[in-house]
Amino acid sequence: MRFLHTADWHVGKTLKGHSRLDEQERVLREIVRLVRAQELDAVLVAGDLYESAAPSAAAQKLVVRTLMALADTGAEVIVIAGNHDHAATLDAYRPFAGAAGITLVGAVRPVDQGGVIEFVARTGERVTVAVLPFVSTRYAVRAAELVTNTPAEHTSAYDQQLRDILGLLTSGFRTDAVNLVMAHLTVLNGTFGGGERSAQSIFEYAVPATVFPLDAHYVALGHLHRRQVIAAPCPVYYSGAPLAVDFGEQEYEPVVCLVEATPTTPARVTDIPITTARRLRTLRGTIDELGTFAGTVGDDLLRVWVREPAHAGLRDEVIDLLPNALEVRIDPEFATAVTGSRPTIGVGIERTPLELFGEYCATRNTDDPRLNALFARLHDRVTGGA
Numbered sequence: 001m002r003f004l005h006t007a008d009w010h011v012g013k014t015l016k017g018h019s020r021l022d023e024q025e026r027v028l029r030e031i032v033r034l035v036r037a038q039e040l041d042a043v044l045v046a047g048d049l050y051e052s053a054a055p056s057a058a059a060q061k062l063v064v065r066t067l068m069a070l071a072d073t074g075a076e077v078i079v080i081a082g083n084h085d086h087a088a089t090l091d092a093y094r095p096f097a098g099a100a101g102i103t104l105v106g107a108v109r110p111v112d113q114g115g116v117i118e119f120v121a122r123t124g125e126r127v128t129v130a131v132l133p134f135v136s137t138r139y140a141v142r143a144a145e146l147v148t149n150t151p152a153e154h155t156s157a158y159d160q161q162l163r164d165i166l167g168l169l170t171s172g173f174r175t176d177a178v179n180l181v182m183a184h185l186t187v188l189n190g191t192f193g194g195g196e197r198s199a200q201s202i203f204e205y206a207v208p209a210t211v212f213p214l215d216a217h218y219v220a221l222g223h224l225h226r227r228q229v230i231a232a233p234c235p236v237y238y239s240g241a242p243l244a245v246d247f248g249e250q251e252y253e254p255v256v257c258l259v260e261a262t263p264t265t266p267a268r269v270t271d272i273p274i275t276t277a278r279r280l281r282t283l284r285g286t287i288d289e290l291g292t293f294a295g296t297v298g299d300d301l302l303r304v305w306v307r308e309p310a311h312a313g314l315r316d317e318v319i320d321l322l323p324n325a326l327e328v329r330i331d332p333e334f335a336t337a338v339t340g341s342r343p344t345i346g347v348g349i350e351r352t353p354l355e356l357f358g359e360y361c362a363t364r365n366t367d368d369p370r371l372n373a374l375f376a377r378l379h380d381r382v383t384g385g386a
């Protein structure tokens with residue numbers, strides 16, 4: 001059987017206040033076209049459909065249409081909640097989704113109540129999918145009790161609780177079926193992309209790759225945004241996000257994983273590049289150097305680090321040169337004080353606010369009479385010209 005593994009769509013995520021819904025739509029359409037052309041048996045979406053627990057109507061519309069289009073190709077569509085998704089809301093829509101041929105799994109479910117999904121592929125092969133949506137450390141004890149039906153040791157660690165849950169969910173794996181696991185979590189030694197929510201990626205949440213059973217033909221993970229293979233007893237993959245979610249993720253090419261698996265052979269994984277999102281790039285240089293990039297950056301979304309001291313109107317100069325700059329910053333090297341001394345503000349000498357502002361600018365290596373004039377005008381406005 002053949003299926004597609006993707007995750008971390010983060011629909012609704014903005015970048016420095018810039019909406020990327022149009023890009024997210026292009027990327028999801030690209031995925032739907034791919035699934036249709038390849039006549040796949042299943043699509044596994046391993047969590048973080050949305051950026052937010054309360055996504056906008058536009059974000060929900062895009063996700064609903066995408067999942068409907070995927071189901072319309074004849075593929076089994078299985079979606080688990082990530083830490084960004086609102087698990088209870090996904091579960092509330094589970095009956096609707098189910099009627100449309102889409103399996104939504106918000107919270108962890110016992111084996112006989114949707115924790116394991118079985119279907120038959122176009123090839124006639126039996127497929128078993130154990131589904132483990134994101135489990136917070138706070139919820140892990142209850143989740144373990146719910147699935148294993150035994151009071152979990154409250155002292156037992158998060159990784160042991162997840163091991164217990166996965167042990168039960170995968171206990172029905174059969175030698176004559178393709179056995180798959182889907183989960184949204186951090187595996188120890190995984191490489192972060194940069195856009196993950198750090199509080200839920202720290203050590204206490206991480207599990208060793210040995211929690212996955214030897215007889216899994218493929219483990220489809222979400223949460224880390226970089227596509228990667230984890231050293232484990234069975235094939236464990238993060239598909240990564242299909243578009244770079246933040247500037248920290250600009251250096252790698254987003255993909256989805258196309259997987260071919262049979263009950264008796266190791267899974268074959270092919271990366272399919274996803275190309276319709278705009279590239280994220282960081283440019284560094286003086287205003288003159290940045291000028292040489294103008295006209296060469298296409299529609300790339302830019303973060304610009306200016307390598308010269310700040311002056312009035314600098315941001316506008318950069319935007320004029322590079323209209324796609326979402327963020328303009330002074331390179332830290334040039335933002336630090338160069339005089340080495342701080343003004344002795346208020347030590348026995350009365351200074352006007354304008355003088356103090358001028359001294360402050362001097363410590364930042366910024367000397368521009370226009371800036372002083374602007375400050376004076378603003379100061380007059382808020383103090384009534386007094």
Ligand SMILES: [Mn+2]
Binds near residue numbers: 083222223
């Ligand atoms: Mn996540």
